[in-house]
Amino acid sequence: MKLLSHFDNDYDEDGFRTCSVTGLNIHQDAERYVKIYGVTAVIALVIGGIFALTVALTRWELFSLVSEQNYYRHLSMHAWNILIFWMVFMEIAILYVGGPMVLGRKLPLPKLAGLGYILMLVGALGVNWAIWTTPAGADAPLLTAYVPLEIATEFYAFAIVFLLGATIAALPFFAAIWLEKRGNPGKTLPLVAFGAFITSIIAVQAILGGLAAFGYAFVWRVGIIETINTGIYRQLYWIIGHGSQQINLLAMITVWYFLTHVVGGAVVVSEKVSRSAFVLYLFFINLGAAHHLMVDPGVSVGWRVFNTSYAFYGAAFASMIHAFAIPAGLEVGRRQRGKGGGLFGWLTSAPWKNPIFSSTIFSIILFGFVGGITGVLMGQLQLNMTWHNTFATVGHFHGTVALGTSLAFFGLVFFVVKTMFRRDFISTKLAQIIPYFYAGAMGIATLMMMYVGILYGVPRRTSSAVENIPGTDFSLSAAELLFIPLGLGAVLAIVAGALFIVVTVASLIFGRRLEPGDDGGLIPDGGMATDGGITAEDIHAADMRGTFTMCLIFMATFVLLYILNWFLLTQLWQIGA
Amino acid sequence: MSTPLDPPKGNWWDIPVNRRESIWLGIAGAWSLAIFGWMSGFTRFGDQNPVGETYEVDPDEQWARTQDYLDDAETIEIDGREAVIPPDDSVYITGYRFAWEGLPVALEAGRQYDLHLGAYDVQHGFSVRPEDSLSQQINLQIFPDTEWIVPMTFEDPDTYHVICNEYCGSGHNGMHGKFYVREEL
Ligand code: HEM
Ligand SMILES: [Cu+2]
Numbered sequence: 001m002k003l004l005s006h007f008d009n010d011y012d013e014d015g016f017r018t019c020s021v022t023g024l025n026i027h028q029d030a031e032r033y034v035k036i037y038g039v040t041a042v043i044a045l046v047i048g049g050i051f052a053l054t055v056a057l058t059r060w061e062l063f064s065l066v067s068e069q070n071y072y073r074h075l076s077m078h079a080w081n082i083l084i085f086w087m088v089f090m091e092i093a094i095l096y097v098g099g100p101m102v103l104g105r106k107l108p109l110p111k112l113a114g115l116g117y118i119l120m121l122v123g124a125l126g127v128n129w130a131i132w133t134t135p136a137g138a139d140a141p142l143l144t145a146y147v148p149l150e151i152a153t154e155f156y157a158f159a160i161v162f163l164l165g166a167t168i169a170a171l172p173f174f175a176a177i178w179l180e181k182r183g184n185p186g187k188t189l190p191l192v193a194f195g196a197f198i199t200s201i202i203a204v205q206a207i208l209g210g211l212a213a214f215g216y217a218f219v220w221r222v223g224i225i226e227t228i229n230t231g232i233y234r235q236l237y238w239i240i241g242h243g244s245q246q247i248n249l250l251a252m253i254t255v256w257y258f259l260t261h262v263v264g265g266a267v268v269v270s271e272k273v274s275r276s277a278f279v280l281y282l283f284f285i286n287l288g289a290a291h292h293l294m295v296d297p298g299v300s301v302g303w304r305v306f307n308t309s310y311a312f313y314g315a316a317f318a319s320m321i322h323a324f325a326i327p328a329g330l331e332v333g334r335r336q337r338g339k340g341g342g343l344f345g346w347l348t349s350a351p352w353k354n355p356i357f358s359s360t361i362f363s364i365i366l367f368g369f370v371g372g373i374t375g376v377l378m379g380q381l382q383l384n385m386t387w388h389n390t391f392a393t394v395g396h397f398h399g400t401v402a403l404g405t406s407l408a409f410f411g412l413v414f415f416v417v418k419t420m421f422r423r424d425f426i427s428t429k430l431a432q433i434i435p436y437f438y439a440g441a442m443g444i445a446t447l448m449m450m451y452v453g454i455l456y457g458v459p460r461r462t463s464s465a466v467e468n469i470p471g472t473d474f475s476l477s478a479a480e481l482l483f484i485p486l487g488l489g490a491v492l493a494i495v496a497g498a499l500f501i502v503v504t505v506a507s508l509i510f511g512r513r514l515e516p517g518d519d520g521g522l523i524p525d526g527g528m529a530t531d532g533g534i535t536a537e538d539i540h541a542a543d544m545r546g547t548f549t550m551c552l553i554f555m556a557t558f559v560l561l562y563i564l565n566w567f568l569l570t571q572l573w574q575i576g577a
Numbered sequence: 578m579s580t581p582l583d584p585p586k587g588n589w590w591d592i593p594v595n596r597r598e599s600i601w602l603g604i605a606g607a608w609s610l611a612i613f614g615w616m617s618g619f620t621r622f623g624d625q626n627p628v629g630e631t632y633e634v635d636p637d638e639q640w641a642r643t644q645d646y647l648d649d650a651e652t653i654e655i656d657g658r659e660a661v662i663p664p665d666d667s668v669y670i671t672g673y674r675f676a677w678e679g680l681p682v683a684l685e686a687g688r689q690y691d692l693h694l695g696a697y698d699v700q701h702g703f704s705v706r707p708e709d710s711l712s713q714q715i716n717l718q719i720f721p722d723t724e725w726i727v728p729m730t731f732e733d734p735d736t737y738h739v740i741c742n743e744y745c746g747s748g749h750n751g752m753h754g755k756f757y758v759r760e761e762l
Contacts, residue, residue, distance in 0.1 A: 022582065068750055072744060136747075137747040146744075148699055149699050149744075188584045188585055188589070190580075190581060191579075191581040191585075192581045192582055230720045230721055230723070231720060231722075257581040258581060258582070261582065262582075267579065267580060268580065268581050269595060269598065271589040271592070272589060272590050272594065273594055273602070293718075295716060296718045296720070297629075297631040297720055298631045298633075298720070301620050309612075309613045309616065312609060313610070313613055316609055317605055317609045320601075321602065324598060324605075328598060380616045381619075382616065382620075382625055382627065384627070385625065386715060387716075388716040388718070389704065389716050389718075389743055390742065455711070455712045456712065457706045457711050459702070459704055461743070461744040462749060463750050465750065469740065469753050470750060470751035471751045471753060472751075474753065474755075476711060478711055539594070540593070540596060542595055544595055544598065547597075548597040548601065551601055555604060555605075558608070566615075569625055572625050573730055573732050573733070574624045574728075574730040574732075575624070575627070575727065576629060576727060576729075
């Protein structure tokens with residue numbers, strides 16, 4: 001607590017203060033919990049990042065760092081700390097920003113925020129303990145904890161505790177939305193709060209699936225039921241396994257709307273369109289969990305085609321809507337201030353030196369081009385045969401979570417350092433290069449993961465396949481060369497990630513304190529809000545040429561990659577009835 | 578224009594959508610339907626679909642069936658190793674920690690076989706590629722309690738390698754097997 005008081009801000013007698021960047025009315029409880037959840041998330045990122053190094057240096061068989069006996073433990077540590085704990089702790093913080101802070105309310109039920117935190121922490125520590133104490137050579141959970149592997153019973157138990165904790169931690173957010181709606185009937189939620197709200201509903205659905213999956217495995221492990229069905233576990237598991245990725249996606253998109261506005265001056269070009277896209281997610285995105293079951297036995301073709309396409313691509317369509325709406329908001333906002341002429345002047349003249357801005361934009365671009373397109377490709381029933389469980393799959397989800405979501409969250413952490421911890425960066429220069437450095441290195445690693453997977457069929461989840469498959473002369477050594485940029489990119493990305501941690505932590509401890517009223521250089525040039533009206537005329541007068549052009553380039557890339565993947569598929573021998 | 582941090586004012590639902598945004602909505606919507614149509618059409622006219630009959634089967638029975646099949650099969654020596662010649666069009670391949678029962682198997686090029694895929698213990702990944710063209714690879718998930726019958730016709734004579742690509746325990750990285758596809762057996 002002493003440590004935390006180092007970061008206390010001054011509040012009025014009701015416990016509120018006004019943020020000098022966003023102008024939001026911030027309550028002390030909400031702010032305190034955002035900090036606690038955020039710091040815990042960063043600690044999980046550190047642990048997950050350390051294991052990213054051991055995993056990457058094992059897969060790069062020039063080093064083969066960890067033996068097979070231990071490798072799967074390392075991979076489990078990487079997956080759970082970085083995908084689950086880094087992201088979910090951040091997401092609770094995002095709910096508290098998107099709910100109470102944006103609405104200018106107190107954090108309701110602060111005791112539950114504390115209880116949820118403690119349960120999540122116990123769950124997270126317990127999962128780490130259960131993974132790490134798995135004896136060498138025994139079954140490790142990896143991310144998926146597939147049955148009927150004999151995974152430690154404690155693992156399932158602590159995973160359940162973590163999920164219960166996350167549910168409790170979300171309750172204050174729901175209460176804030178409920179109080180707001182009850183107090184102001186007929187008033188519409190701001191878009192960021194609306195996005196956070198949809199995120200939280202999807203989160204509840206995901207968590208219910210997780211409790212069912214881990215609960216089912218748990219009662220089997222302790223012997224209450226004698227047999228367990230592989231296919232049923234997979235269906236239940238992927239409700240959370242993929243559901244948690246939908247949470248990451250929606251939280252990230254909400255953060256995109258938030259950060260492009262507060263540091264880039266973006267506006268909302270169409271409330272109707274953006275909100276409808278969120279509603280499409282609500283209805284359809286969870287169907288996408290089925291794309292993990294595309295090459296499973298026992299599920300019918302019709303079921304797979306309908307679900308993997310989110311019912312005729314309802315959710316992919318929603319993502320393409322945001323892909324236009326968010327850059328268009330930036331373009332229109334900046335043009336209204338007279339910042340930037342021509343096709344892309346608004347973008348080239350944007351605050352690229354602000355790391356919060358650059359990480360947000362890299363997140364948007366890389367998520368779309370790298371993670372998004374490949375997700376739709378590999379989610380097609382037939383193409384999935386060429387992607388499933390290859391390294392290309394790992395490439396896809398590092399495109400979504402390691403590039404897309406993590407970069408957006410890096411931006412958000414920097415934002416919180418400045419606006420809530422009220423610290424300046426210890427070195428603005430260092431902070432500035434981090435998004436470029438990380439996006440570049442991780443981008444290379446991610447693309448190489450896809451190449452080795454698709455072009456050489458290198459499998460995921462194995463300690464060696466390229467230099468040496470024990471017991472045979474055969475190996476995938478043709479892929480050796482591509483592992484050089486893959487491995488270098490991976491190591492550099494970890495260095496960039498470490499730099500992010502160092503700058504964040506050092507700024508918190510040694511950074512210059514920002515006095516009340518100091519915006520820390522974050523306010524976009526020309527101010528945050530514009531004074532354009534919202535009449536029917538000016539929506540058509542608004543110029544979105546640049547965004548439109550970028551979206552056409554995106555679509556062309558998409559179509560090209562689609563054709564290429566299908567071409568490769570049809571080169572194969574005949575398969576299937 | 579509104580900001581994402583403030584409630585939108587007035588009747589925001591009725592504000593028209595910018596022309597360029599509307600065009601984009603049209604393009605994105607049409608593309609969504611097109612790729613849906615192609616995927617679902619391909620299940621009818623395409624030659625590569627991860628589709629076949631499935632049966633629930635318990636591991637003991639899977640074991641018995643695989644053994645019966647192996648008893649009926651002849652063998653042939655290829656590259657100094659005994660390979661199974663399937664007695665008819667059915668080919669049994671059953672994964673277990675850390676090998677593939679039924680492999681290596683010798684098959685005729687251009688003939689359609691029914692692959693009976695299953696496992697005795699945990700999940701495995703059936704990942705196949707010809708030795709001379711690594712980019713031609715396919716991957717199927719294998720369950721211990723389900724038999725999946727997937728027809729396949731290998732056109733090009735080559736040696737095809739099977740790698741397990743679902744984590745199945747420590748030893749998984751050595752789980753490998755072969756198909757010998759030959760013009761004639
Ligand atoms: C600094 C960068 C990172 C590097 C170098 C890295 C490297 C890797 C590699 C090589 C694998 C595949 C191992 C295998 O299948 O054998 C892997 C798996 C994985 N990574 Fe990362 N990663 C990084 C960051 C991240 C981030 C930021 C996330 C999530 C937010 C993430 C989530 C995962 C997950 C979920 C898996 C799959 C685990 C499983 O198969 O159960 N990684 N990572
Ligand atoms: Cu296996």
